[in-house]
Amino acid sequence: QVQLVESGGGLVQPGGSLRLSCVASGISFSRYNMGWYRQAPEKQRELVASITTGGRTSAAESVKGRFTISRDNAKNTVYLQMSSLKPEDTAVYYCNANGMYRIYWGRGTQVTVSS
Numbered sequence: 001q002v003q004l005v006e007s008g009g010g011l012v013q014p015g016g017s018l019r020l021s022c023v024a025s026g027i028s029f030s031r032y033n034m035g036w037y038r039q040a041p042e043k044q045r046e047l048v049a050s051i052t053t054g055g056r057t058s059a060a061e062s063v064k065g066r067f068t069i070s071r072d073n074a075k076n077t078v079y080l081q082m083s084s085l086k087p088e089d090t091a092v093y094y095c096n097a098n099g100m101y102r103i104y105w106g107r108g109t110q111v112t113v114s115s
Contacts, residue, residue: 022095
C-alpha cells in the first residue's frame with residue numbers, strides 16, 4: 001500500500017518559517033520525481049516546487065528565493081523549507097510522487113500564515 005504522509009504544517013506569523021516533510025512508503029522512492037502542491041480555499045491546486053530523481057529542482061515564481069525543496073532518498077522523505085512566509089502562502093500543502101506510470105498524493109497538511 002502506497003502512502004505519502006505530510007507533516008510540519010501549522011500556524012505561523014508573516015515572515016516566519018516552516019519545514020514540511022513527506023514520508024513515502026510502498027514505492028521505490030528514488031525512482032519518483034517528487035513535488036509539493038498547494039490549494040487555497042476556492043482556488044485550484046498549484047505546483048509549488050518539484051525535484052527530480054536526479055535532484056534537479058524547480059519552483060513557482062511566487063515562492064522562488066523563499067521556498068526550497070530537497071529529498072533524502074535514504075529516508076524516503078521530501079522536504080519543503082519555507083521562509084519569509086506571507087499570508088497568501090496559506091493553503092493545504094500536498095506531497096506528490098510522480099513515477100513513469102503512477103502518480104500518488106498525500107492527504108495534505110494545513111499551513112496558515114497569519115498574525
